[in-house]
Amino acid sequence: MISSTAKVQVIGGGLAGTEAAWQVAQAGIPVILHEMRPIRTSPAHHSQELAELVCSNSFGAMSSDRAAGLLHEELRRLGSIIIQTADQHAVPAGGALAVDRGIFSHQLTETLSNHPLIELKRSEITEIPSEDIVILATGPLTTPSLAADLQKFTGMEYMSFFDAASPIIVGESINQDIAFLASRYDKGDAAYLNCPFNKDQYLQFREALCQAEQAELKDFERETAKFFEGCLPIEELAQRGEETMRYGPLKPIGLFDGRLGDFREPENKEKRPYAVVQLRQEDKQGQLWNMVGFQTNLKWGEQKRVFRLIPGLEKAEFVRMGVMHRNTFINSPQLLDPTLQFKIRPTLLAAGQLIGTEGYTAATAGGWLAGTNAARLVLGLETVTLPETMMMGALFEFISSASPKHFQPMPPNFGILPELTGKIRQKRERYGKYRDRALSDLNEWQLKLNNKQKNLVILS
Ligand SMILES: Cc1cc2nc3c(=O)[nH]c(=O)nc-3n(C[C@H](O)[C@H](O)[C@H](O)COP(=O)(O)OP(=O)(O)OC[C@H]3O[C@@H](n4cnc5c(N)ncnc54)[C@H](O)[C@@H]3O)c2cc1C
Structure with missing residues (x-):
């Protein structure tokens, strides 16, 4: 009332x-x-x-x-x-x-x-x-x-379109011997945890993403499923082409693990990652990290299985899984x-x-x-x-x-x-x-x- x-x-x-x-x-x-x-x-x-x-x-x-x-x-x-x-x-x-x-x-x-x-x-x-x-x-x-x-x-x-949210990971479960702290082009503080792939790892990961099982959309939703281009599920990007993720959320450019030396040195060129998953700090203490650009409609079990293929996330514990839903306006x-x-x-x-x-x-x-x-x-x-x-x-x-x-x-x-x-x-x-x-x-x-x-x- x-x-x-x-x-x-x-x-x-x-x-x-x-x-x-x-x-x-x-x-x-x-x-x-x-x-x-x-x-x-x-x-x-x-x-x-x-x-x-x-x-x-x-x-x-x-x-x-x-x-x-x-x-x-x-x-x-x-x-x-x-x-x-x-x-x-x-x-x-x-x-x-x-x-x-x-x-x-x-x-x-x-x-x-x-x-x-x-x-x-x-x-x-x-x-x-x-x-x-x-x-x-x-x-x-x-x-x-x-x-x-x-x-x-x-x-x-x-009108409507589909939108999705990314998973969040417990910081302690991230292998920081592999993941490195840096911001792209060293801009601002080294604020992101970056999980680097070599080419083989990237291709395997893409293959797993393309094969993974998605959560069901209701029939009427499947018919009308339009994605929001600025927030596409990661598996949709993977399916669009081998390189699509590398030009999107897995873009490696400007990201280098300083522990491996100086990226400007020619001999370090081959140490540059082939692709990178970025994790953004969620809370002031840095206990939680969200997967940047990893909106997804995969089944929750599949998310855990496939995302643990990312170097540094082999033992990742998830506090929130990705979800997808219809947006109305x-x-x-x-x-x-x-x-x-x-x-x-x-x-x-x-x-x-x-x-x-x-x-x-x-x-x-x-x-x-x-x-x-x-x-x-x-x-x-x-x-x-x-x-x-x-x-x-x-x-x-x-x-x-x-x-x-x-x-x-x-x-x-x-x-x-x-x-x-x-x-x-x-x-x-x-x-x-x-x-x-x-x-x-x-x-x-x-x-x-x-x-x-x-x-x-x-x-x-
Ligand atoms: C899954 C998802 C992921 C997104 N990711 C991002 C992102 O990463 N970055 C970004 O900038 N934007 C993102 N967006 C867009 C962004 O969330 C929205 O633009 C923004 O939150 C919209 O704010 P809002 O106040 O319109 O709606 P909301 O923040 O959704 O707030 C609407 C509120 O209304 C309440 N409500 C609904 N119906 C009723 C009712 N009948 N009676 C009473 N209360 C009701 C809901 O509980 C909710 O609290 C995302 C949106 C979604 C849905």
């Missing part, structure tokens, strides 16, 4: 919903945040904490000359609780903003639970509340009953305004992967915008779109990993500029131009936003 006194309700306590609820509360407005876990869990989540990171623990490149880094910086300046908390609990990740996921999510849960204007309710919402200002942030694994109600409300079919360009309000009901907003944005940082940016606009609706203020520079950041983060077909579901101004699809080099050049004026534009925009808000808060 939904309280009739609530002004704003946020459904879903993932990255988008957590950010959205915080922005509403920080604007001085009471908000109910509905999160179904642990009453009901999803196929990808493992805890009952808010803002759980379901696969990698990385928010992407940190540097503000990269799309993700620019978005981080913009969100930081806009008071994002997600980015602020990520900064506090960062772990070494060679130029990326990666976090200790357990502490990160736990602290966000505590922070939101202790906010006097946030009421955290642990229950599944099965219908879109008809009253109040509502933000839908239930993510790619929105429960079937709410999804059915949303479909009824919009009158539109969902709505046709945002048709349904939403760039303010993330539904065209047919402006008091209903949506954010996060449910609207087709991909990645932790883009979900956070959408949550920030939906929360800001929900607050502005309560305050009687005009709703806003993301500043152009931030849209560019969102766009570029999104396209750096997505295939063109996934642009479609993004709302018009939240990262869709059709002329920018494809052609990575061209995108990068254009991005450079935007980056240069990004942060100063943001300051101006923020000032305008604050002034408007201040005036109206005083008036109301």
